[in-house]
């Protein structure tokens with residue numbers, strides 16, 4: 001029966017048509033008979049899924065969700081071990097489970113308040129909001145959904161200063177923020193605001209005294225990230241919050257890499273705004289939130305104008321499947337917190353110990369203020385890019401921005417005072433809920449062997465082994 005469905009129609013239509021065809025085939029009114037209720041659609045979907053699994057034609061086209069979920073080969077060879085958790089995390093299957101019903105029966109617009117389609121979706125949206133708020137001790141009314149931490153950071157960095165611009169035209173942030181904060185701050189500079197970029201010490205930590213001195217009567221916002229995405233350093237949020245409270249300025253933190261992974265309490269830490277991303281906590285991509293304090297109220301100019309959804313702070317119809325997936329991901333972060341933390345810490349310690357056992361390696365960031373799921377190591381006398389090439393069986397990212405077109409080494413490592421060579425030879429390892437001990441064992445062994453191999457090819461390494469101090473050499477040219 002499936003074979004008579006044209007391939008060009010969309011999956012949703014396919015479901016509807018398959019159902020209609022089956023139900024009304026004898027009456028020969030196949031395509032124009034509407035479905036009665038969404039329960040019918042769900043039933044039809046189930047039947048179609050069952051049929052699909054038995055149909056070689058559809059399996060070949062590779063459209064089933066499960067086929068993608070367990071796909072081993074996406075056309076780029078055998079997939080490597082995934083250790084790039086700061087870039088994104090795999091979707092937890094329980095999250096996907098929560099999301100699926102929004103692509104079938106629960107299709108109502110959550111903002112429709114005149115019928116049950118709207119109410120039933122809205123109920124799910126509010127449940128998700130509660131899970132997200134709970135994790136940081138916020139009120140549900142303080143969570144505004146966005147498309148991700150980039151949008152949340154833009155909302156904070158642009159929205160707050162624009163609202164208070166008549167009297168307050170100064171922003172404080174740091175040099176090691178994510179690009180979206182740095183770029184948003186730069187955009188505000190172009191709008192006539194002043195921005196102070198705080199330095200960090202060799203461990204990546206800000207100096208609290210320097211922060212206090214940087215705040216002026218016309219400062220409206222301090223934006224300091226919670227966990228750094230390159231080196232995993234955790235800033236002293238509670239102390240920063242106390243300073244901001246004392247100085248009466250709003251405190252925004254980019255918690256994309258921290259939310260659900262370290263203890264965060266917006267009240268205890270006096271955080272006024274917080275950016276959160278769903279895809280860093282095993283939720284769907286393209287989804288996030290911004291926490292905006294209500295008491296005392298933080299005012300901001302929305303960066304998106306429209307129908308006034310999300311308390312007028314972020315217009316546009318929500319994507320309920322993404323919202324619900326995000327909510328479930330947050331609920332799971334709370335439920336699994338102890339298990340995740342213990343697991344990640346154990347693997348992180350093993351990996352760090354294994355990598356630092358290689359000579360001339362060093363850990364970047366602060367050993368004492370550190371999220372263990374992000375391990376950044378410099379391998380002296382090895383070019384980072386060559387190492388990444390030699391490690392194609394492991395999905396990693398060099399700490400440097402060299403993956404971008406700029407070919408510049410990491411600005412974060414530079415801010416820590418690392419020289420270009422060391423910044424270029426750094427690699428970030430991201431460990432998460434689904435990383436296994438076997439994977440870590442493999443990675444330690446592979447890196448040890450390949451660093452040794454690459455160093456054997458390096459003339460610098462030869463000189464180091466001969467005891468020549470490389471700093472004493474005057475290089476010509478370059």
Ligand SMILES: Cc1ncc(COP(=O)(O)O)c(C=O)c1O
Pocket residue numbers: 086087147148149150151153178180225227228229254256257276277278279286287288
């Ligand atoms: C610290 C930090 N901020 C912001 C972002 C951007 O998040 P999103 O991908 O949700 O826009 C990321 C993700 O790379 C991040 O690591």
Ligand code: FES
Pocket residue numbers: 383384385398400402403407408409423424425
């Ligand atoms: S690590 Fe890529 S250019 Fe140095």
